[in-house]
Amino acid sequence: MRAPAAKRGRPARPQTVFVRLSDRVALGYANGRIIAQFEDGYEVSLGAFSAAATQPASALRTGLPLAALGARAKTAAEIDRLVRQLAAMGLVEYPVRRSPTKDEIVIEPQMAGYWPQAAPLRNADVLALSRFAYLRRRGDDMVLESPRAAALFRIRDHKITAALARLATPQPVGELRKRGPAIALLALLVDCGILFKLEGDASLRAAEGDRELVLWDFHDLLFHARSTPGRHANPLGGLYPYAGVTPAPPAVRRRWPGKKIDLRELLRAPAQASPAARLLHERHSTRSFDDHRPITLAELAQFLDTTAHVVSTWQSQVDLGDARPTVAYATRPYPSAGAAYELELYLAVEKCDGLARGFYHYDAGGHALVPIGVGTQELAALLTEARLSMDAPAAPQIVITIAARFGRVSWKYSSLAYALILKNVGVLIQTLYLMATDMGLGGCAIGSTNIDLFAKMTGIEFHIEGPVGQFALGRGTRSAASD
Ligand SMILES: Cc1cc2nc3c(=O)[nH]c(=O)nc-3n(C[C@H](O)[C@H](O)[C@H](O)COP(=O)(O)O)c2cc1C
Numbered sequence: 001m002r003a004p005a006a007k008r009g010r011p012a013r014p015q016t017v018f019v020r021l022s023d024r025v026a027l028g029y030a031n032g033r034i035i036a037q038f039e040d041g042y043e044v045s046l047g048a049f050s051a052a053a054t055q056p057a058s059a060l061r062t063g064l065p066l067a068a069l070g071a072r073a074k075t076a077a078e079i080d081r082l083v084r085q086l087a088a089m090g091l092v093e094y095p096v097r098r099s100p101t102k103d104e105i106v107i108e109p110q111m112a113g114y115w116p117q118a119a120p121l122r123n124a125d126v127l128a129l130s131r132f133a134y135l136r137r138r139g140d141d142m143v144l145e146s147p148r149a150a151a152l153f154r155i156r157d158h159k160i161t162a163a164l165a166r167l168a169t170p171q172p173v174g175e176l177r178k179r180g181p182a183i184a185l186l187a188l189l190v191d192c193g194i195l196f197k198l199e200g201d202a203s204l205r206a207a208e209g210d211r212e213l214v215l216w217d218f219h220d221l222l223f224h225a226r227s228t229p230g231r232h233a234n235p236l237g238g239l240y241p242y243a244g245v246t247p248a249p250p251a252v253r254r255r256w257p258g259k260k261i262d263l264r265e266l267l268r269a270p271a272q273a274s275p276a277a278r279l280l281h282e283r284h285s286t287r288s289f290d291d292h293r294p295i296t297l298a299e300l301a302q303f304l305d306t307t308a309h310v311v312s313t314w315q316s317q318v319d320l321g322d323a324r325p326t327v328a329y330a331t332r333p334y335p336s337a338g339a340a341y342e343l344e345l346y347l348a349v350e351k352c353d354g355l356a357r358g359f360y361h362y363d364a365g366g367h368a369l370v371p372i373g374v375g376t377q378e379l380a381a382l383l384t385e386a387r388l389s390m391d392a393p394a395a396p397q398i399v400i401t402i403a404a405r406f407g408r409v410s411w412k413y414s415s416l417a418y419a420l421i422l423k424n425v426g427v428l429i430q431t432l433y434l435m436a437t438d439m440g441l442g443g444c445a446i447g448s449t450n451i452d453l454f455a456k457m458t459g460i461e462f463h464i465e466g467p468v469g470q471f472a473l474g475r476g477t478r479s480a481a482s483d
Contacts, residue, residue, distance in 0.1 A: 015104065015182045017116050018063035018095045019083055025091050026061075029054045034082060036091065046085050053078040060086075063095050066116065088113050090233060094151075096185065105185065106154040108143075110232045111452060114150040118187035123174035126198040127186060129167045130208055132221055133194045147225030148213075148463075149192035160185070170198050212464050215407040220418035221463060224406075230452030231462065237448065283433050286442025287392040289351075289474035294397045295441060297354030300347075301367075303473070307428075307435045308332055308345055310365045330365060334431040337420040342408035343428055344465065346372075346458075348382045348399040351474070359457060374457045381453055386472055389446045397474030401449060402428060404468045425469040432471045442476030445469070 021027065027046075028035040034046045034057060049057070056064060056079045069080040086092045087109070094107035094116050107116055121127075133146040138154075142161050145152035155161050163181040177183060189195040196208045207214050213221075225231045235241065273281070310330045317324045329339050336343070345362040347369065349355055359379055360369040383395040390396070402425055410417035429445045436443035449467035460466070 015096050015098055015184050017066045017107070017184075017188070018097060019060065019066050019069070019087075019092050020063035020095055021060040021086065022091045022093055025086075027057055029057075036086070036089070044089075046082060049078050049082065050075070053082070057082060060092070063097075066094065084115075087115055096188075102156075104155075104157045104160065106156075107151045107188065108154060108233065109151045110145075111150040111230070116151070116188055117191045118184060119190035121173045121183060121187050121190065123172065123177065125173045126170045127167060127173060127176065127190065127195050128170040128198050129164070130194055130196050132208075132213075132216075132218055134218075134222075135161060135165070144189075144194060146192065146194045147221045147231065149194050150231075151192055153189070153192075153194070164189075167195060210461075210463075212407065212461070215410045216463060217410070217415060217417065219415075220406075220410065223418055224466070224468075225451070225462070228448050228451055228467070230450040230455075279434055279437055283437045285433075285444040286436075286474075286476035287390045287444050287472070288477045289394070289397050289442060289472075290477045291351055291394065291397070293475050294351040294353050295474050297352060299439060299441065300352060300355065300398070300473075303432075303435055303439060303441070304345070304362055305367060306333060307431050308334075308362060308364050309367045310341075313365075332364060334427050336424050336427070338409070338412055340409045340412070340420075340424075342405045342421060343424055343468075344403045344405060346401040346403055346454075348379055348386075348401065349397075350383050350395045350399075351397045372458065378453060378457045382450075382457070385450055385453070386446055386470060389448060389470075390444055390472060392472075396444075396472035398472070399446075400432070400471045400473055401454060401467050402469035402471065403454065403465050405465045406463065421468055429469060429471055432473070436473060440475075442474060444472045446472060 024039060026037045028037050028043075029049075029051075032048050032051075034049045034054070036044045036046055038044075052075050056075060060083070064079070064083075069076065069083055083092060090109055090112040093109065095103040096105040096107065097103055130146055130148065132148050133144065135142055135144050135155075137143075141154045141156065142158075143152050143154050144161070144164065155164075160181055166180075171180065173183070173186070176186060180186070186195060190197065193208070199209070226234070229236055310332055313328065313330045315326055315328050317326050330341055331339060332341055341364075345364070347360045347362060349357055349360065351357070355369070356371075357379075359372045359374045359382075361372055362368075363370055382401070383399060386399040387395045404421045404425075406417070406421065409421055413420060433443055433445070446469075449470045451462045451466045454460075454467045455462045458465070
């Protein structure tokens, strides 16, 4: 007997993706231009728009259906242009709704320029949660995110989170159509890499469509993507977020109780200090450079030779029982965990006597600089970000980006690969500081590097080879040299 129709309930209305202005910004209209107005009073013109566009623009505060953009009408085209501009600046988010008022999900872009896209899905496709996806509480919400994804999903409906969690076990799209989360949502999640299509790869770790991902542990990829700019929208840098919560921890740790052994009387007189001890004491950070006397190509060649040129190469076999893979090594002047030497130097040159402005890779084996063709805007952005990070009056003469070939370390080390890479970066940075000091040059470590910008400049994906450190180099101004 058929169940009465009323008890089966009405079919759910399809979910619709809206676009809405971020809380951080308001839109104003003056002299035929739409202006983005930020909380701190900063304003940016978004260009000329007709008066007719201001009404739908103001509707962006509550949200416009994404599908309505791109329509032929003149105003719709203007709003499409406005929204894409705001998206490129990371100033919109995307509620997913069945009714005009209730956000079931809000998609928060993590990378400027993210645009919701539905991946094509066929009934035969088998979907699974990426092993890099995770669900966590943020405030009163649950957020679903992944270091691979250009957006995170703030989920307001617990039924949706439960349904997505079931995708820990792969499921065919045909089955999910009958009793799964809305297919439109699944298609958005596949596009972000939070879900992936299983393609007969049932190995220890599914490649998720990219063989390079096999080499990453979950926590390492997350740490890499979240601890530097480029792939997330979290507050970043010296913002003193806990200054109002707790006093600053002391500069020097409180002494342990007990009788101390005083070492001061054993100190050598400064005049007796060794050259290495003197070098360590002379080393300091230099943030302003003498652009009338830039570093020369000969000095740069000596600097790179002493700090990073390959010293020797050899091969060795790893004994793994049946398998005995051969590993090649190329040592350099600084120590490196497991002799991996995964760190590469990329030079953004602003001013160097004898070397054209541009972007170069240092070939550590051949002791050569190889130019890489990059856009002038990208080169300028890298130099400007370095200047801002140092709060310096002008761009440094050279910015050395230290990039890691991650797989070189994670091929061998489980759980600690990324930590080892960061330790290697610290070792290399001190090596660069000491050599710069020894040569009468100036340098300064830079703590944050934009991994998305580097990916755009090199065309290498962020998880294959990417920045883990930076060092500004040049001839310091006389006052900086004597600081
Ligand atoms: C890992 C690391 C990151 C750093 N990041 C920055 C930075 O982003 N901007 C900056 O101006 N200085 C940076 N510095 C330099 C420190 O501010 C500097 O070493 C510290 O103030 C001590 O001064 P000194 O190097 O002159 O002895 C960094 C240093 C290290 C080791």
